[in-house]
Amino acid sequence: MPSEVLVAIIAFAGTAVGSVGGVLASSRLVNFRLDKIEDKLDKHNHFGDRLTRVETILDIKEEN
Template sequence: MSENIVIALIAFAGTLIGSYFAQRRTTALVVYRLEQLENKVDKHNSVIERTYKLEQDICIIDEKIKVANHRIDDLEDGK
């Protein structure tokens, strides 16, 4: 074989190996970033669920206050 062909094959092999490892590194980084994003989304969804629960609790407390005020008004009118 010609010396030029051997050099070309070595360069080709080096390029393939370099591309392979670069792709693996990129894939690992994308997977890591995706996991971090999933964690952030889970935290956000947790906040939304807690906010919804608090809104329900506020409605219940408002209703209890209305009932208490109505009972106080009835007691004051009964005097």
């Protein structure tokens, strides 16, 4: 096998491994960020429930 072909195969393998590694790292980071955004959204969505409970507690205290 000529040395040029061997060098080309090694370069291709390095490029492929680097590209796949970059895609996987980027995917992991995007998933991590989406999880954090979902957590914040869940906290925001439960704000109405918490506010209703506080208003109920305050109404009970005002009646006494």
